[in-house]
Amino acid sequence: MTSNLSRVLVLGGTGKTGSRVATALRRRDLSPAVASRRGPVRFDWADRSTWEPALAGNEAVYVVDSQGPDASAEVGDFAAAAARARVRRLVLLSGRPYGEIAGDGWLATEKAIQASSLDWTILRPTWFAQNFTELPEFFGTLWSGAGELRMPTGEGRDAFIDLEDLADVAATALTEEGHAGRTYVLSGARSLSLGQAVAEIAEASGRPLRFVPVTEDAYRAELIAAGHPDPFVDGLIELFRHIREERGAEPVDGVREVLGRAPRDFTDYVTRTDFSAV
Numbered sequence: 001m002t003s004n005l006s007r008v009l010v011l012g013g014t015g016k017t018g019s020r021v022a023t024a025l026r027r028r029d030l031s032p033a034v035a036s037r038r039g040p041v042r043f044d045w046a047d048r049s050t051w052e053p054a055l056a057g058n059e060a061v062y063v064v065d066s067q068g069p070d071a072s073a074e075v076g077d078f079a080a081a082a083a084r085a086r087v088r089r090l091v092l093l094s095g096r097p098y099g100e101i102a103g104d105g106w107l108a109t110e111k112a113i114q115a116s117s118l119d120w121t122i123l124r125p126t127w128f129a130q131n132f133t134e135l136p137e138f139f140g141t142l143w144s145g146a147g148e149l150r151m152p153t154g155e156g157r158d159a160f161i162d163l164e165d166l167a168d169v170a171a172t173a174l175t176e177e178g179h180a181g182r183t184y185v186l187s188g189a190r191s192l193s194l195g196q197a198v199a200e201i202a203e204a205s206g207r208p209l210r211f212v213p214v215t216e217d218a219y220r221a222e223l224i225a226a227g228h229p230d231p232f233v234d235g236l237i238e239l240f241r242h243i244r245e246e247r248g249a250e251p252v253d254g255v256r257e258v259l260g261r262a263p264r265d266f267t268d269y270v271t272r273t274d275f276s277a278v
């Protein structure tokens, strides 16, 4: 398909997905506006005076919401502001497990985008492969010391999505025709448990890393002892339950649907990633 939109605003542009979406757009010879509270283009969900200047002149927006309690209302208001700024297309980062089972919170943000007058595309990725290295608040502290990843996920598997694939999908949906009104569920090519994933990482990196399945109670006690607040710990336990219950274990076709090729394998992520810090 031909590229028809070229001026793209990337919210969360310094984050795990946004930075890669911006890179994927640059590979298309575009110059995306990279926005966040501390990014080159200032954008703050909590400061609406930043919205209009960030939107000005752009035709498409990659939307990473605030994850706060008002996220869906903010996204709805942002979509209206985008329409006023003559933006034509919004691509929302949602999530596979959340959208399907977590009730109104996550779905409300999707609904807010769907209710807008703009063309929209929703991306529902499963767990990011890059969580192993780029999600310090979830994994980082637990990797440290003994090289153990202690999680209440049991033998549960997930079809981890490589964010390079997500970025290619987002860049395509942002710039090409044919994706309006579509919701793409995105996963990697193969399901693996945390234990299998850590074993691959250990082998490729030559580091003595290992996965230790723990009960939810033990996990809770460890995180509380490490100083994490109760609501944060509750949220993590709920999220990890999704993996234990294999809510995102079935590989799906979203990457192929958009890109016409298979998703990258988890091994691709492992072999090109530096694990020396974990």
Ligand SMILES: NC(=O)c1ccc[n+]([C@@H]2O[C@H](COP(=O)([O-])OP(=O)(O)OC[C@H]3O[C@@H](n4cnc5c(N)ncnc54)[C@H](OP(=O)(O)O)[C@@H]3O)[C@@H](O)[C@H]2O)c1
Pocket: 011, 012, 013, 014, 015, 016, 017, 018, 035, 036, 037, 038, 039, 043, 044, 045, 046, 064, 065, 066, 067, 093, 094, 095, 096, 125, 126, 127, 128, 131, 135
């Ligand atoms: N991790 C997973 O496995 C997974 C799976 C499916 C879906 N998701 C979804 O992915 C989303 C997170 O995306 P990500 O991982 O790409 O982001 P991220 O790495 O967590 O980074 C967050 C980005 O948003 C910016 N940001 C934070 N608060 C902001 C605010 N109030 N206003 C404006 N910008 C703000 C940050 O930059 P500044 O700090 O400079 O503002 C940064 O660029 C979440 O909604 C999560 O539900 C995650």
